[in-house]
Amino acid sequence: MINSSTTSRVLYAHTDKMGIVNNERFLEFFEMGRVELLRKIGYPYKEMENDMLGLPLIETYLKFVSPAYYDDIITINAYLKEKPTVRIKIEYELFVEERLICTGYTLHSFIKLNTFKPCRPPEKLLELIKRYENQLL
Amino acid sequence: MINSSTTSRVLYAHTDKMGIVNNERFLEFFEMGRVELLRKIGYPYKEMENDMLGLPLIETYLKFVSPAYYDDIITINAYLKEKPTVRIKIEYELFVEERLICTGYTLHSFIKLNTFKPCRPPEKLLELIKRYENQLL
């Protein structure tokens, strides 16, 4: 498993009239976690785009366990547990202190940005995750 | 099955630098579909809140089938296929013309807004969906 951790503070703009963070915002927290995971692996998404590769979202699942409130600091943990194939799955756990807020995953395909056609994962990425190999499914 | 259909036009603010509607926005399209479904059933969410009931999201799944682009008109179909229990599941299909964009569901629990405690679905809602009874699982 490869993991990263980042934090984000809840803004007023994130809340809704129920007084909690609106569900729509969680895909943004997932994105925050994902980009930091790729940066930690050593292949930031920006660099991937420079290499004319994209990772469009093809599937996502979110489970809301308990609410997050205004001004809370959300810890966003992101995990790569399985070796990427033509797809890559990232998993997420969001906490406020020790309290679990939300879990879920996103599934992405690798595409060439010039054609939007699916492609194999870049060698560079596979190389970078080799040292974690025995920790991945 | 009870179904409703509404439309929304893609704004520039919905797109991202890949030139397509950003995934984060789809939970908003799902909400648009859901509120119109409840309105069609005859129990708008606003009225539910006036009756001190809420429907927080506890789980959602989204599958992205093909991209939506700037200025597209997205047709948002929402479906109630199963009788609500302590939970209610709404399903969604989004189209641009005949092209399928996204499918998914949201799962909500019924809560009392004053205590945030789960509760049974309101009689009013169960009464309203009785006439569809043989069309629901």
Next chain:
Amino acid sequence: MINSSTTSRVLYAHTDKMGIVNNERFLEFFEMGRVELLRKIGYPYKEMENDMLGLPLIETYLKFVSPAYYDDIITINAYLKEKPTVRIKIEYELFVEERLICTGYTLHSFIKLNTFKPCRPPEKLLELIKRYENQLL
């Protein structure tokens, strides 16, 4: 003056914990008004982009007069009052029924999308607004 009118219903996702539409969302309502105004004039923004022209925002002002609430239908009026130069100014008034919610303007420059350099307003647009000429400053 050239004017257009469109509507948008307030979603839960638009509200914040004060129970009103969060200020951040109003630039999206302004965009909705602006694209309908350009469509009414006969030169939709999508077509402008196809002609390799863009209208980035360079300045905006918003005045919040009274709150909008969940499920309200907001009427978005957009106005072109002055002949475009290298810049174009669009003005806005948002209502819920007869109640004024928000006023403001956006100021845009015309740019060539391939160079991002400022340019004169397209002849096509100037031609289209000629018939309103004596109604514009």
Next chain:
Amino acid sequence: MINSSTTSRVLYAHTDKMGIVNNERFLEFFEMGRVELLRKIGYPYKEMENDMLGLPLIETYLKFVSPAYYDDIITINAYLKEKPTVRIKIEYELFVEERLICTGYTLHSFIKLNTFKPCRPPEKLLELIKRYENQLL
């Protein structure tokens, strides 16, 4: 003048199809700056709400000087330059490294959260900014 500085990294979800941060997002960056300024002064907005006070936005102005791009780190400077009256004005400057992205201000009124009626600024806030008194207009 009282000032604070915070940073935020541009997400994909912030960008639009022009490849730059969409204008709608800037009011969120302003909010980030504002809450850190109030925290630095010693009266976080959350505490103000606990004291049943609110600061609804009544007016805002934004000037877009140059674009911000995906993965940029935006530095958000917020300033209190004038003593609050029944209103408080916060000013903002956003930078990417040394490049100015956006300037603007927000004007807020003080209200009692139970009645939504305007009120004088809280003594606590006035007390806290006393030590900056000769630096404020």
